[in-house]
Amino acid sequence: MRLSQYPISTLRDVPADAEVISHQLMLRAGMIRRLAAGLYSWLPIGLKTLKKVERIIREEMDRAGALELCMPTVQPAELWKESNRWGKYGPELLRFKDRHLREFVYGPTFEEVITDIARRELRSYKQLPVNFYQIQSKFRDEIRPRFGVMRAREFLMKDAYSFHIDQASLAQGYRIMYDAYTRIFSRMGLRFRAVQADGGSIGGDVSQEFHVLADSGEDAIVFSTAGDYASNMETAATLAPSGPRPAATQTLAKVATPNAHTIAELTAFLGVDSKQCVKTLMVDGSDGDVVAVVLRGDHELNAVKAQKLPGVANPLRMASAERVRQATGSDPGSIGPIGLTGRIYVDHAAAHLADFVCGANEKDVHFTGANWGRDLPEPASQDIRNVQPGDPSPAGKGTLEIARGIEVGHIFQLGQLYSEAMHAAVLDEGGKSVTMFMGCYGIGVTRVVAAAIEQNHDANGIIWPEPLAPFNVVLVPINYQKSEQVRLAADRLYEDFKAAGIDVALDDRDARPGVKFADAELIGIPHRIVIGDRTLAGGKLEYRHRRASESTEIPLADALAYIRDQLKH
C-alpha cells in the first residue's frame, strides 16, 4: 500500500472521551471512530487488523473441523420465548417490533437460532457430532458501554455451537475447542490464560474463560502457584479453615462505637484486627424479604456465589437502608448476626472465629467477645467470599495469586439446556429419539484487537504482535520527492516485497521523516526500513524493529531475505 493513497488519519491529541490506552491508541492510530455510545466504525487500517484476527480464528476453527455458516442478526422473539430467555435475559436484550408489530431482538448470542437450525437439519446420530460457527455482529445493550471496542454494544464475535449424541461426545468436542482456542491465542502472539468460569446468562455446567493478561483488565483471575488450578474470581473456591475453632475466652460485651460504621473505622476505634471482626450484609431475598450474609471483616462478598444461595435474589442486590432498618431495627453500620431472625448465611472463615466483634443491631453499638454456639446459634457455614492472595488453592497444591485479565474467549458445555427446551433431538442407533447435547464457544473478535493493544504498547503507540499487524513492514524513504536514487530504491523494494507476498506499506507521502516515523510507531508496524541517500551511497539500508531503540544497517541487496528472516521469528 502506498500511504500517499491511503487514509492515514492519525491524531496527535488524545480524544477527550477515551479512558483506556487501547481506546486512545485505536482512535489516534485511525483504526476506529465512534458513531454513538458503544458503536464504532472500523476505518481501513483498523479493519486490516480485525481481518487478520478473523483469519486466524477461521483457520483454526476450520482445522478443528467446525463448519462456518452465517445467521441473521435480527431474530424473532418466538425463539427466545421458547427457550425461556425472553423473560430472563433482561434489558441487555435489544427488543423491537417490525411494521406488523411482530417482536424481534437484535441477537446478543445465537443459541436459539442455531438450535432451531439443528432441530430442522439434524435427524440422525450419524450426523453427529457437528460444530457450526459464524463470525457475526452481536448487540448487547450494556448499561454503560465503555473503553471503546473493549465493551461496546455492537461488536464482532465468533460464536460456535456443537451438537452431540451424549455427554462423552460433548466433553470430547469441548476439549477440541479448548485446544483450538489455545492455538488461536498462541498464534496471535498474546499472553493468555484459561480459567474456570461461571456460566452466567448463557448457562451450562462446565465452562472456561480465556483471558488476555493485562493490568487494565476488568476481570480478576485467580491461579495457583503450584498445580494447574486457575479460575475466574467469580468461581474461585475458598476452603474452610482447617482445625477446630479456637475456644471462647472472652465474655460478650456491648461497647459504644460512635461513628464507627465501616470495618476500617471500627478496627481503628477499637484497636482490633479486621480479621477478628464480622461484617453482616443485608441483601434482597427472592421472596421480598431480606437475607443476612456474614463475612469476616477483611473479606469481600462474592456476588456470584451469594446469588446462587436459596432464598437470595438473583442477580444479587444489596438491601436498601430502609429495609435494613425494618429487619434489624438498626441503621446499616451497626448490624450484626446476634439476635437476627430470618435467613442467614455465614462464610466459613467468619464461622471459624471466636471472640469476634460484630454489630449489635443498635445504632453506634457493637459487641466484643462474641462466640458462635454461646451467644448465637452455631452456624451452618458456606463459601460466599472472594478469594484473597495467599489463600490455599482449592485443588490442594500451592497458594492463590490474583492477576487482571481481559476475557476474550469463553467455552461452555451447555448440556441439554437449549435442546431440551426447544426439542432438538435425533434418532439414536436403536431408533430412539435422543435430545442432543450442546456446547458453545465464543471469541470476542473486536475485543481481541483492543486486548492485544492493552498488552502491547509503549509511549509511542501500538506494538503489534506480528500476526495482527495491519502492515508487517513499512518502507520510509527520506526525500522521496527529491532524490531519484531514493525513489528508485524505495519503489523497487516496495514491488519486490509485494511480489514476495509481504504486507508492506510504502510511506511515499510528501512529509518530513519525523512525521513518518511517528506515524509508523503509533500505528505499530513491526518492521521499519529507512531508505535515505546517507546510507544508500554505501549500498545500505537501515532496519529497525518496533521494539528496538537502535537501527542496524543492512545491505540493500539483502533486504528482502533479511525481512523474510525477521518475519519467521
Place this chain on the structure above:
RNA sequence: CGGGGUGUAGCUCAGCCUGGUAGAGCACUACGUUCGGGACGUAUAGGUCGCAGGUUCAAAUCCUGUCACCCCGACCA
C-alpha cells in the same frame, strides 16, 4: 437507573463568572523556504457556539427545558 461532569472549527481547548463584531494550537488548501524524529512563513478555507424556548436594545455567556456524550456508582454493616 442514581450521582457528577462536558457540549464552541476535523482534533485538543480558551472565551462564559462580569452579556456588546467568535478565538488559539494542531490538522486541511495554495505558494515559498525547509527536509534523518511530529518544520517555518505568507495567504486561504472551515463554526446557525448541541437543540428549543425565555430574559434583554443585545445571549457562546444569564434562566428553563431537552438531547447527546463522558466519568463514578452494592462489598456499608
